[in-house]
Structure formats: structure tokens, C-alpha cells
Amino acid sequence: MSPKTGINFFLLLIALFTIFHLQPALAEDVVAEGDYHLANNSSSPYIPFYLLHDVATDSWSMSKVPGYNGPSSQVNGRDKIITCNGRICISAVQTGGPVLQISYDQGATWSVANNLPSIPDSYAAYYAVKCSDKVCIANGVGSKYFSIITSDNGASWALSQNFLNNFTCNNNFCLAVGIAKPTGDDPDNHVKLPLYISQDAGNSWSAFQYDLTKELNDYFSWASADGLACHNKTCVIVGDYTGGNTGSGYYLIVSHDQGQTWHSIKNIDNPRYAFTGNDDQLSCTDNQCLFVETDDNGLPVFYISTDEGDTWIKSPFDSQKLGNNCGESIESFGLSCMGKSCQVAMNCRKLLMTKDGGKSWQVSNFPKIKNIDYSLQKVICTDENSCVAGGDSGNSNAVSATPVLFTTKDGGLHWSQVEKISGLPVEKLDLVDLWGISK
Numbered sequence: 001m002s003p004k005t006g007i008n009f010f011l012l013l014i015a016l017f018t019i020f021h022l023q024p025a026l027a028e029d030v031v032a033e034g035d036y037h038l039a040n041n042s043s044s045p046y047i048p049f050y051l052l053h054d055v056a057t058d059s060w061s062m063s064k065v066p067g068y069n070g071p072s073s074q075v076n077g078r079d080k081i082i083t084c085n086g087r088i089c090i091s092a093v094q095t096g097g098p099v100l101q102i103s104y105d106q107g108a109t110w111s112v113a114n115n116l117p118s119i120p121d122s123y124a125a126y127y128a129v130k131c132s133d134k135v136c137i138a139n140g141v142g143s144k145y146f147s148i149i150t151s152d153n154g155a156s157w158a159l160s161q162n163f164l165n166n167f168t169c170n171n172n173f174c175l176a177v178g179i180a181k182p183t184g185d186d187p188d189n190h191v192k193l194p195l196y197i198s199q200d201a202g203n204s205w206s207a208f209q210y211d212l213t214k215e216l217n218d219y220f221s222w223a224s225a226d227g228l229a230c231h232n233k234t235c236v237i238v239g240d241y242t243g244g245n246t247g248s249g250y251y252l253i254v255s256h257d258q259g260q261t262w263h264s265i266k267n268i269d270n271p272r273y274a275f276t277g278n279d280d281q282l283s284c285t286d287n288q289c290l291f292v293e294t295d296d297n298g299l300p301v302f303y304i305s306t307d308e309g310d311t312w313i314k315s316p317f318d319s320q321k322l323g324n325n326c327g328e329s330i331e332s333f334g335l336s337c338m339g340k341s342c343q344v345a346m347n348c349r350k351l352l353m354t355k356d357g358g359k360s361w362q363v364s365n366f367p368k369i370k371n372i373d374y375s376l377q378k379v380i381c382t383d384e385n386s387c388v389a390g391g392d393s394g395n396s397n398a399v400s401a402t403p404v405l406f407t408t409k410d411g412g413l414h415w416s417q418v419e420k421i422s423g424l425p426v427e428k429l430d431l432v433d434l435w436g437i438s439k
Contacts, residue, residue: 029055030380030388031107032437033082033091034403039430046433048093051403051421052107053388060405062423065093065101066110081435085131088153089438092126092138100126100138102154117148117159132169135202137176139164145179151202162194162207166228168235174198175235175259176205180212180223191223191241197259210262212241212251223251227282227291233258234308238282238291250293254309265312283337284309290342290358292335295319299326300344304358317361322350336379336387343412345379345389353412355384364412369393374404380437385411390434400428 032051038044048065082091089103090113100113124142131137136150137160147160167176178194192209212223223241230236235255252265282291289305299322302315319326326348336343340357349366366376366389374393381387386409393404405418 029053029106030382030437030439031082031084031089031103032390032403032405032434033093034432034434034436036401036425036429036433037431038425039400039428050091050107050110051405060418060421062403062421066112081127081129082438083129083131083136084438085133085136085153088131090129090131090136090138090154092129092140100129113154113157115155116157119146119148119159121146130167132167132174133171133201135167135169135174135198137164137167149202162196164196166225167196168228168230169198169202170230172199172201173230173258174202174205175228175230177225177228177237179225180241193223193225193237193253195259208259210253229282229284229289230258231284231286231289231308234284234287235259236282236284236289236291236305236309237262238293252309252312256308265309281335283335283342285337285339285357288340288357290315290335290337290354292344300346300352302358302361315358315361317352321363322346322348326350336381338381338384341381341384341411343379343381343387345376345391347375347377347391349374349376351376351379351389351412351415355411362413364415366406366415367417369404369417371399372401372404376404377434378437379412380439381411382439385409387412388437389415390437392431392433394431401430401432403432403434 030053033048034051035046035048037046050063050065052061052063054061082089084106087104087106089107091101093099093101100116101110102113103110119140119142121142124140124146126138126140128139129136134151134153136154138148140146145163147162147164148157149160149164150157162178164176165179167174174197176196180191180193191213192211195208195210196205197208198205223239225237225239227238228235233256235258236252238250238252240250253262254265255262281293283289287306287308289309290302292300292302295301299319300317302317303312304315305312326346340355342354342358344352346352351364351366353362353364354360372393374391376389376391378391379387379389387407389406391404393401402424403421406415407418408415
């Protein structure tokens with residue numbers, strides 16, 4: 001080996017060591033929520049738990065949900081079941097009734113929120129929690145859907161007069177949207193999308209309506225807002241509907257004056273399965289927006305706008321790169337974006353990554369785990385390089401199931417399994433589900 005070759009080889013070793021060992025760990029504390037089931041015990045309930053990442057020690061620990069005294073009752077909404085806003089975290093614990101828990105130290109300790117408004121349906125349960133700035137909305141369902149809202153990080157709550165399907169806040173401006181249904185007092189059976197705007201950080205709201213029937217030239221039996229994003233004065237809403245003339249379809253509307261006026265965008269192809277039902281499917285940064293929907297095979301299709309949502313083009317992503325085992329494998333995927341860097345976790349143990357807002361994509365594979373069968377549910381990033389992904393796991397008879405967590409330090413190109421989690425149950429587990437991850 002020549003001296004020059006030896007020097008180059010030495011420099012390569014230094015570079016590889018820096019990439020895989022000297023990069024910082026997760027930039028923030030991360031909190032996850034899920035439940036587990038005891039093996040060989042048919043009467044075992046699903047027991048909820050929290051997982052906490054300590055950024056100071058780069059370690060993970062599990063703790064049971066305090067105050068838990070009943071069987072866990074899973075409902076839809078999985079990745080939206082826990083949310084953090086700075087040091088304050090709020091989670092919906094499915095214990096057979098409407099229970100919210102709150103943490104003021106980013107998941108280290110929890111207590112039951114006891115200042116909630118009275119819910120008339122005792123069989124109701126919360127299925128989604130979302131925070132943006134100091135505003136948080138928890139959605140529940142019993143005999144009907146309902147929403148409760150706080151504008152002070154959970155110090156006080158009020159029952160909303162309307163169901164709020166989605167919302168976002170930016171500084172003092174907040175926009176919320178409900179579900180559109182026809183009203184009996186409308187002779188033309190128009191469906192109007194209910195919109196709510198706050199200019200004082202959620203303390204007061206003004207109600208508006210957007211006439212989907214008139215804009216899209218169809219009559220509807222139902223319409224929802226699956227994606228909502230605002231940046232500066234531009235807001236974009238995407239959703240699906242059940243129409244009378246056209247069957248099921250999608251809509252996309254844009255506002256450039258913080259929700260005062262809206263116009264419909266009609267130049268986008270409409271795959272058969274229009275949307276994922278996940279409110280993280282849309283992201284806007286600067287003048288660029290990205291949203292994801294699904295094709296006939298359940299594979300992702302990405303659309304990009306570079307003019308604040310007025311025109312859209314399909315991203316040149318080739319779904320064949322995912323292989324044959326990814327069709328219809330997307331259960332609850334959503335975009336996890338930090339600026340123009342976005343990731344999408346898929347159940348077939350693959351991750352899609354973009355660094356340019358969706359113009360180009362890479363596919364990353366997650367490693368296999370011996371004797372553990374798992375599926376990915378969620379990925380969240382604390383900066384452009386540090387991310388954590390998690391999912392559900394079932395065991396073989398050889399080992400106990402464990403929470404499935406992976407971390408990356410290079411934006412998702414390489415993943416490592418979190419193998420050491422303190423506080424795990426001593427009993428053997430046959431199933432561990434991860435409901436959600438937040439930061």
C-alpha cells in the first residue's frame with residue numbers, strides 16, 4: 001500500500017467513525033404511547049404504557065400509565081393519540097371512558113386531567129389529540145363526535161359547539177375545519193364546509209362556511225378535511241367527499257388571506273383512493289407545498305406546488321422501487337416534515353425520504369428483528385438528521401415481544417434498533433402496539 005493510499009484509507013475510517021458514532025443523538029426528548037398484551041393469558045387486558053427518550057443520556061425507558069385501572073380499548077386515530085407542545089404533553093388513554101392525561105415535563109411524569117368539561121355520553125372515548133402553539137383540541141366519539149378545546153396548554157378546557165376535524169395555529173392565527181354534511185333547511189342540499197378562524201391564539205373564534213357544492217358542481221352527502229396546512233397568509237385544505245353525481249372524490253382549496261376567501265384547485269389527477277385519512281398528509285414551507293395520497297394499489301402518490309398551492313404537479317416518484325410487498329400496506333402513514341425534509345414510514349418496513357420538498361425521493365429499508373414480526377406506524381424527526389420510527393410487534397414463541405423503535409442520525413439513510421429500554425415488564429409479551437410518537 002502506497003503512503004498516499006494509506007492516508008486516504010485512514011481519512012475514510014475517520015469519516016465513517018464520525019458518521020456513525022460522533023453525530024449527536026436525538027435533538028429533543030421524544031414521547032411515545034402504546035399498549036402491550038401478556039402472553040399465555042387470554043384474560044389479560046391491553047395495558048397502556050409510555051416510552052420516554054431522555055436526550056441528556058440518550059436512553060429510553062418504559063412506564064405504565066399512572067391511574068390505569070381498567071382494560072385498554074383501542075380506537076382509530078393511532079398516531080394522533082399523543083401530542084407534545086414544548087414541555088407540555090397531552091395523551092388520550094383508552095380505558096373505556098373519556099380520559100386525558102397531561103405532562104408538564106415532556107413525558108417524565110403524568111397526571112389525569114381533571115379540569116375537563118362534562119361529556120354527556122359516558123361511553124365516549126377520545127381518539128385524537130393535536131396541539132399547535134398553545135391551542136390543543138381533543139376529539140372523541142360516543143353516540144356522536146365531539147371536540148374539546150384549550151387555548152392555554154391544557155390549564156382549562158371547554159366543550160366546542162362544533163366538531164373540529166382538523167386545525168393549525170401560527171402565532172396568533174388559528175384555522176379549524178369541521179365535517180360538512182347537508183342541512184335539512186337548505187332546499188338545494190348544499191354542503192358547506194364549516195371553517196373557524198381565531199386571531200387571538202384560540203381565545204375566540206369566528207365561523208365561516210365554504211360552499212363545496214357550488215364550487216365543485218356536485219351535491220354531497222359528506223365531506224371531511226383530511227389535510228390542513230398554513231404558512232404566512234396561505235392556507236391549503238385537502239379532503240375527500242361522497243358525491244351524488246361523481247361518487248367518492250377529493251377536493252383541494254386554497255386561501256391567500258388567512259381563510260377569509262377560498263378557491264378550488266381542479267388540475268390534479270384523482271386516484272381511486274383519494275386520501276389516507278391521516279391529517280399529516282399535507283405540509284407547506286415557504287411557497288412550496290407537498291401532499292400525499294394513494295393509488296389503486298394503496299401506494300403513495302406525491303404532489304408538489306411551488307406557488308403556494310395554486311398549481312400542482314405529480315412528483316416523479318416510482319412506486320416500483322418499493323417492491324412487490326408494499327401494495328396496500330399503508331395503514332396510517334403521514335408526512336413527518338422539518339422544512340423541506342420529509343419522511344413517510346410504511347408498514348412494509350420501508351421509509352421514503354425527500355430533502356427537497358418532494359421533487360426527488362429515496363427509499364430506505366429497515367432491518368429485520370430476529371423472532372419479531374413488526375410493522376411500522378410512525379416516524380418523527382427532531383431535526384433534519386435525527387429521527388425515530390416505531391411500530392407494532394408480535395413475537396414468535398421463542399422470545400417476548402418488545403416495543404419496536406429505530407433511530408437514525410443521517411436523515412433516514414441508516415437505522416439502528418433501540419435494543420435497550422429500561423422498565424420493560426418481566427412477564428412475556430405476545431403483542432406490543434405503538435399508538436403514537438411525539439416530540
